[in-house]
Amino acid sequence: MQPIIINNIDKKFGDVKALNNVSFSVEEGELFGLIGPDGAGKSTLFRILTTLLLADKGSASVMGMDVVKDYKKIRRSVGYMPGRFSLYQDLSIEENLRFFATIFNTTVEQNYDLIKDIYVQIEPFKKRPAGKLSGGMKQKLALCCALVHKPSVLFLDEPTTGVDPVSRKEFWEMLQRLREKGIAILVSTPYMDEAVLCDRVALIQKGELMDINTPEGIVRRFAQPMWAVGAGDRYRLMQDLRSYEDTASCYAFGEYLHVTLKSGGAGEDALCQYLSPHQDLTMFRTSAGIEDCFMYLMQEQNQ
Amino acid sequence: MRTIFFILQKEFLQVFRNRAMLPIIFVMPVIQLLILAFAANYEIKNIRIDIVDQDRSSWSQRLTHKILASGYFELNDAPLSVKAAYEHLAQDDADLILVIPPNFERNLVRQDKASLQLLVNAINGSKAGLANGYATNIIRSFNKDVRAEWLAMDERNGPPRIDVTYSNWFNQEMNYKYFMVPGILVVLVTMIGAFLSGMNIVKEKEVGTIEQLNVTPIRKHHFIIGKLLPFWIIALFELAFGLLLGKLIFHLPMEGNVLLIFLFAAVYLVVMLGMGLLISTFTDTQQQAMFITWFFIIIFVLMSGLFTPVESMPDWAQKITWFNPITYFVKVIRMVMLKGSGWEHIRHYFFIMCAFAVVINAIAVWNYRKTV
Numbered sequence: 001m002q003p004i005i006i007n008n009i010d011k012k013f014g015d016v017k018a019l020n021n022v023s024f025s026v027e028e029g030e031l032f033g034l035i036g037p038d039g040a041g042k043s044t045l046f047r048i049l050t051t052l053l054l055a056d057k058g059s060a061s062v063m064g065m066d067v068v069k070d071y072k073k074i075r076r077s078v079g080y081m082p083g084r085f086s087l088y089q090d091l092s093i094e095e096n097l098r099f100f101a102t103i104f105n106t107t108v109e110q111n112y113d114l115i116k117d118i119y120v121q122i123e124p125f126k127k128r129p130a131g132k133l134s135g136g137m138k139q140k141l142a143l144c145c146a147l148v149h150k151p152s153v154l155f156l157d158e159p160t161t162g163v164d165p166v167s168r169k170e171f172w173e174m175l176q177r178l179r180e181k182g183i184a185i186l187v188s189t190p191y192m193d194e195a196v197l198c199d200r201v202a203l204i205q206k207g208e209l210m211d212i213n214t215p216e217g218i219v220r221r222f223a224q225p226m227w228a229v230g231a232g233d234r235y236r237l238m239q240d241l242r243s244y245e246d247t248a249s250c251y252a253f254g255e256y257l258h259v260t261l262k263s264g265g266a267g268e269d270a271l272c273q274y275l276s277p278h279q280d281l282t283m284f285r286t287s288a289g290i291e292d293c294f295m296y297l298m299q300e301q302n303q
Numbered sequence: 304m305r306t307i308f309f310i311l312q313k314e315f316l317q318v319f320r321n322r323a324m325l326p327i328i329f330v331m332p333v334i335q336l337l338i339l340a341f342a343a344n345y346e347i348k349n350i351r352i353d354i355v356d357q358d359r360s361s362w363s364q365r366l367t368h369k370i371l372a373s374g375y376f377e378l379n380d381a382p383l384s385v386k387a388a389y390e391h392l393a394q395d396d397a398d399l400i401l402v403i404p405p406n407f408e409r410n411l412v413r414q415d416k417a418s419l420q421l422l423v424n425a426i427n428g429s430k431a432g433l434a435n436g437y438a439t440n441i442i443r444s445f446n447k448d449v450r451a452e453w454l455a456m457d458e459r460n461g462p463p464r465i466d467v468t469y470s471n472w473f474n475q476e477m478n479y480k481y482f483m484v485p486g487i488l489v490v491l492v493t494m495i496g497a498f499l500s501g502m503n504i505v506k507e508k509e510v511g512t513i514e515q516l517n518v519t520p521i522r523k524h525h526f527i528i529g530k531l532l533p534f535w536i537i538a539l540f541e542l543a544f545g546l547l548l549g550k551l552i553f554h555l556p557m558e559g560n561v562l563l564i565f566l567f568a569a570v571y572l573v574v575m576l577g578m579g580l581l582i583s584t585f586t587d588t589q590q591q592a593m594f595i596t597w598f599f600i601i602i603f604v605l606m607s608g609l610f611t612p613v614e615s616m617p618d619w620a621q622k623i624t625w626f627n628p629i630t631y632f633v634k635v636i637r638m639v640m641l642k643g644s645g646w647e648h649i650r651h652y653f654f655i656m657c658a659f660a661v662v663i664n665a666i667a668v669w670n671y672r673k674t675v
Binding site for chain 1 (some may be wrong): 316320515
């Protein structure tokens with residue numbers, strides 16, 4: 001049984017289409033990433049799947065239960081971590097965890113093995129009010145609270161937003177371990193570098209899915225040759241590249257500009273020629289990352 | 304049931320962790336009772352009076368003495384001209400001017416008739432009314448003395464007249480505090496019930512915890528009961544605490560059965576909590592909830608008969624007070640405490656309150672389902 005199945009979901013807020021005909025499914029024990037910029041509709045989709053919102057059209061099921069008809073059962077068996085920190089800031093780590101355990105009719109001790117790896121990291125501060133924790137610790141606590149009743153599916157809405165790079169890395173390592181325990185995880189993130197850590201990703205923008213594939217698959221489908229170009233005067237370089245008639249796309253990536261050409265690999269020499277007046281010019285072939293693919297798909301959708 | 308217990312546990316933990324909460328629970332009633340009961344007083348003393356004595360006779364002197372000896376008045380000045388007294392009235396130095404015209408004594412003796420002039424500063428209506436009343440009473444009594452003396456008779460042989468003696472039932476000394484303190488207790492209980500409960504529910508929305516809480520097996524009635532019950536308990540505790548303070552500080556009488564008050568308060572609080580819940584369903588922040596509650600409570604309190612009797616309101620306003628829960632509780636708590644009314648006297652109000660409780664909570668729960 002597929003833990004999450006989404007069929008043709010539409011959702012509108014007034015005139016704004018938050019979700020437009022979205023369909024995908026998540027396999028058992030899969031870490032599925034929903035990648036997209038702010039306002040793409042990720043949180044709306046999470047709210048529909050966690051039974052907090054009703055879709056205008058389409059259907060969805062979680063663990064075989066319909067999100068409309070069986071909402072009570074779903075609420076009992078999924079773990080949800082909202083995008084905004086939603087635990088009691090005036091209660092301590094321990095009290096928050098115990099509260100969420102008891103309302104699910106269980107105890108912290110009963111499912112301790114599931115949260116142990118994460119909980120030991122925040123245990124030294126267990127008497128501290130949740131509001132006084134750092135961003136990374138807050139997320140770890142929220143994950144503990146979402147796991148304390150041993151859910152079969154985990155919904156994590158932008159769990160690493162506002163968290164330092166080290167904690168982000170740790171957080172993803174925890175997700176990998178949870179996946180090994182057989183929990184299906186749907187996670188959303190605006191960070192492209194996290195996409196490669198998922199089993200499969202769906203790229204979403206303006207409420208529409210652009211692509212669903214493994215991270216490698218998405219990169220592989222991006223077949224065009226790509227060059228990384230750098231020069232002393234980056235601003236002029238970018239202007240020159242954007243006005244170059246053969247340029248298909250040109251984006252700044254770290255210290256280089258990533259460029260693709262309409263003529264593909266054949267245009268390399270011409271481009272070299274064109275850019276030769278630049279000082280300190282470096283230009284080499286590079287392989288596209290998932291971020292390049294996203295930019296490319298975004299541009300395609302906008303056209 | 305277990306779920307409600309866990310929510311209650313969490314609520315109490317949060318309530319008592321809130322720094323503002325303990326002062327609200329223990330200091331607010333003391334301050335309200337002490338300050339309001341002493342300050343909100345209808346007996347007006349130290350009314351500043353200007354006496355313009357243009358007669359300067361022995362009778363006018365006696366009248367002046369009698370007025371100042373009453374204890375209600377304090378001589379501001381005794382100018383010679385009425386004009387100077389007007390000045391004092393205009394500058395708010397004097398509240399009242401008594402003008403004793405020239406030939407007051409002569410007219411009184413010769414024509415058996417004399418006139419006086421009272422000028423009252425009526426900016427504060429109730430103060431003016433009382434000042435006027437006190438002065439008129441003193442002058443009437445003076446008039447009576449004059450007549451008795453004039454006719455050289457003692458009172459028993461004087462001309463026949465009707466003397467009214469009276470006794471104040473249920474509050475013999477007309478102790479203002481006996482009447483006021485129970486009403487202030489009602490306001491106290493209302494504040495806890497309506498304000499804190501509504502804000503407590505909205506807080507979950509404002510902070511965002513409701514989103515997490517909704518994806519749990521908690522049912523709506525668990526949540527509502529768990530959120531409201533702590534304030535029901537705290538408010539009843541406040542009532543007990545306030546009654547105890549009233550007993551210790553003001554020696555409030557308790558003629559009736561105190562359990563009747565608690566029974567009524569228990570239902571009354573359900574109404575107030577329902578109001579808090581209803582307001583919380585169409586607000587998103589604690590600030591909004593507070594202002595809306597404030598709007599209703601101020602109307603309810605001012606129209607409750609706590610400060611001004613309901614009977615003196617215009618007809619349409621009296622009809623509005625039928626829908627004001629505070630009116631009923633103020634009435635019932637005074638009836639039970641001062642008059643010793645029993646169940647058969649307050650039964651009627653009790654059932655009205657039960658009806659309120661059912662209606663407002665039904666609307667609140669129905670509205671809650673629609674919005675969250």
